[in-house]
Amino acid sequence: MAKRQKEREKIFVLDTNVLLHDPEALYKFSRHQIIIPVTVLEEIDSFKRSPGELGKNARTVIRHLIEAKATGGGNLSTGVMLSSESLLRISTEIKKDAIGLLDVSLNDNKILLTALHFVDEGYRVVFVSKDFALRLKAEAIGLESEDYESLKASYENLTRGCRSIFVEKPSIDTFFKEGRLSIADAVVQPNEYVLLTDGQQTSVMARFDHHSGLFVKLSQVPSMWGIKPRNVEQKCAADALLRDDVKLVTLLGPAGTGKTLMALAAGMRKVFDEGVYRKILISRPIVPLGRDIGYLPGTKEEKLSNWMQPIFDNLELLCASKGDETTDTMTWVIENKKIEMEAVTYIRGRSLPKMFFIIDEAQNLTPHEVKTIISRAGEGTKVVLAGDPTQIDNPYLDKDSNGLTYVFAKFAEQRIAASVFLEKTERSELAALAAELL
Numbered sequence: 280m281a282k283r284q285k286e287r288e289k290i291f292v293l294d295t296n297v298l299l300h301d302p303e304a305l306y307k308f309s310r311h312q313i314i315i316p317v318t319v320l321e322e323i324d325s326f327k328r329s330p331g332e333l334g335k336n337a338r339t340v341i342r343h344l345i346e347a348k349a350t351g352g353g354n355l356s357t358g359v360m361l362s363s364e365s366l367l368r369i370s371t372e373i374k375k376d377a378i379g380l381l382d383v384s385l386n387d388n389k390i391l392l393t394a395l396h397f398v399d400e401g402y403r404v405v406f407v408s409k410d411f412a413l414r415l416k417a418e419a420i421g422l423e424s425e426d427y428e429s430l431k432a433s434y435e436n437l438t439r440g441c442r443s444i445f446v447e448k449p450s451i452d453t454f455f456k457e458g459r460l461s462i463a464d465a466v467v468q469p470n471e472y473v474l475l476t477d478g479q480q481t482s483v484m485a486r487f488d489h490h491s492g493l494f495v496k497l498s499q500v501p502s503m504w505g506i507k508p509r510n511v512e513q514k515c516a517a518d519a520l521l522r523d524d525v526k527l528v529t530l531l532g533p534a535g536t537g538k539t540l541m542a543l544a545a546g547m548r549k550v551f552d553e554g555v556y557r558k559i560l561i562s563r564p565i566v567p568l569g570r571d572i573g574y575l576p577g578t579k580e581e582k583l584s585n586w587m588q589p590i591f592d593n594l595e596l597l598c599a600s601k602g603d604e605t606t607d608t609m610t611w612v613i614e615n616k617k618i619e620m621e622a623v624t625y626i627r628g629r630s631l632p633k634m635f636f637i638i639d640e641a642q643n644l645t646p647h648e649v650k651t652i653i654s655r656a657g658e659g660t661k662v663v664l665a666g667d668p669t670q671i672d673n674p675y676l677d678k679d680s681n682g683l684t685y686v687f688a689k690f691a692e693q694r695i696a697a698s699v700f701l702e703k704t705e706r707s708e709l710a711a712l713a714a715e716l717l
Contacts, residue, residue, distance in 0.1 A: 290314055292394040295322040295386075296410035296675050297427045300645060302339035305347070306363040307429045312402075313361075316370045316393035318386050332648050335627075344369075368466045372396040373551050380420070387413050394422055409675040427680075430646040432688030434668050434678040439533075439700045441472050441484070441515055450479040455483065459493045470513040470525060470697035472497075484511055484684035486518060489694050498522065503544035504551075505600025508694075512701045513537055519697035520545035520606040520663065523555060527653070527696040529641075535706030538665040540593045546663075547597055550617050556635040558660065559618045561590050562626060562652070564643040564673075590620060590639065623652065631659030641683040642666035643673045649682030 290312045297304050298319070305313060326337035344355065347367055351359030355369040373383075374395035381388035387410075394406045406417045406424040414522070417424040444465055454460040454475060467473065469489035476482035485494040500508055500517040508514040512532075519528045520542060529539040546559040598608035612618060623644065638644070640651060641664040649664070656662050664686060668678040678684060690696035704711040 282361065287314065288402060290397050290402045290404050291318065292316065292390070292397070292404060292406050292411065293411060294390060294406070295319045296409040297407055298323060298340045299326065299333060299336050300409055300427065300675060300680075301430050302336045302343060304427065304429065305340070305343055305367060306361060306365070307366050308557075309363045310365060312358070312366045312368065314393065314397065315367070315369045317369055318388045318389040318393070320369055322386060331623075331627075332645065332651070336647070344522050370396070372461065374399055377420075387416070391417055391420065391422065395420065398422070409680075430685060431679045432685050434684050437684065437687055437700075438468060438691060438698070440701070441474055441512060443474045443476050445478050446475050448479070448481055451475055451477055451481050451483060454485065454496075457565075459488075459491070460485070461493050462601070465494075468491045468691050469694045470519065471516075473697065474511070477714045484514060486515075501548070503541075503548045504597040506540065506544040506597065508541075509537070509705045510703050512703060513541060513705070514701060516541050516699045516701060517545065519699055520699075521548070523661070525695060525697045526656070526661055526688055527686075527693075528661070528663045529683065529690070529696070529698040530663065530701060531668060531683065531687065531698070532701030533667050533669070533704065535704035535710040536701035536704050538701060539589065539637075540596065542637045542639075542663045542665055543590070543593050544597055546637060547612075549635055549661075551612070557617070557633045557638065557661070559635045560631060561618070561620045561637045562623050563590075563602075563639045564623045564641075564648075594618070623648065626652050626655055629655050629658045631660050633659035635661050635663070637663045637665065640666050641686075642668045642671050642678075643676065644682035645673075645676065646680070646682045647684040649686050653686070682686065 291308050292314045293304065323337045323340050326333055327341060328334060329337065347359050347361055348355055351361060351367070353359050355367065358366045358368045361367050370393055373389060373392035377392060377395055381392060383389055383392070391406070394404050397404045404422060406414070406422045407427050408414050408424065409427055414424040414426070446462065450460055458459045460475070467487040469487065471487045473485055473487065473494065474482055475485050475494065482493065484497055486497055488495045497514055497518045498521065500521065500627060502512060503517070508517050514531055519525055530542065532538055549555045550557070569702050594612065598612060636656060641649065644652070653662055664683055666683045668681055671677065671681055687698050691698065
């Protein structure tokens with residue numbers, strides 16, 4: 280009877296990367312047993328002095344364990360009850376007769392041997408890890424494994440923005456004449472961009488205005504430092520970027536679709552031409568593509584210049600498009616000190632009022648990091664997240680679990696947010712062919 284009871288009881292063995300990805304993961308497995316191998320605890324302890332989000336998350340996990348011990352009764356080796364009605368244990372046990380199969384000098388293998396120990400005890404064990412390769416190894420030795428599903432949103436199910444809605448031609452004529460249209464049975468989100476079409480040759484882009492409940496024309500896009508939208512998607516992006524009532528804009532799309540350039544051009548217009556915001560703040564996660572070149576000498580500004588070079592490239596293009604001498608315009612822009620570039624690492628703790636805040640390559644951020652960044656926005660600040668969820672350099676994120684996809688999904692129905700997918704490459708003919716063929 281006891282054996283059958285154990286088989287019905289599911290035990291979750293958590294990998295280190297799960298807790299570092301989401302320190303609240305301890306509370307996400309309601310009414311189950313949670314096992315933390317002592318090796319995981321040792322790894323978390325080794326990260327507690329790390330700078331940035333990694334160290335913060337490690338310290339948060341340790342604090343949760345201390346609080347659990349204080350409030351849950353008992354001790355962590357035999358199990359303490361969490362507020363989620365889960366039993367939490369720290370285990371030193373490993374499956375000793377399987378030591379010869381796995382190299383115990385590797386921490387990953389020690390964690391798997393702990394999971395195997397509880398299988399031998401008769402429990403149904405699920406190993407939870409963000410590491411795909413380790414999950415494969417777990418399955419190879421007979422363990423049930425799964426990814427950590429909390430803080431995820433399905434990339435494939437995201438609203439793609441410029442979708443089509445079929446209407447009668449007279450309705451489109453009314454829209455052209457009056458600039459607005461009511462569609463009773465349309466299911467749309469606030470600030471969603473749609474293509475109104477009669478299914479023949481007549482179509483027009485529209486935005487759903489949640490205030491009036493009507494579909495309205497896109498605003499006329501002025502020249503943004505010499506930049507004009509080249510396609511329908513960019514027109515939608517420009518509309519969202521230039522509207523002051525939209526406080527959060529997410530731009531998704533592959534390289535060359537104009538995400539960063541459009542965001543920077545809109546920021547330049549809003550700061551330098553209209554004075555709506557007092558400064559442009561641009562930030563990127565410090566995640567290298569390919570093999571890292573190692574230590575960079577110099578001051579913080581000198582180090583950042585290497586990571587921010589793509590921003591300088593776009594800025595130089597915008598300055599050249601003004602028609603004046605590029606070097607003089609660039610110098611004037613920089614000396615005005617209205618453009619600030621900062622690593623994501625140094626955003627924590629800041630309050631950022633009345634800024635046009637651009638976070639580039641946001642797909643390399645975790646949901647917790649994005650939350651930290653957006654929560655820095657002060658009164659009158661607009662936040663723009665740009666990136667491509669299919670091109671991620673962080674080894675523990677994928678197109679569903681990264682911060683950009685997560686924010687896109689969570690803010691889909693919020694009246695102060697707008698999202699646009701950009702899929703057409705406009706950088707050059709060569710870039711467009713590379714995106715299509717490679």
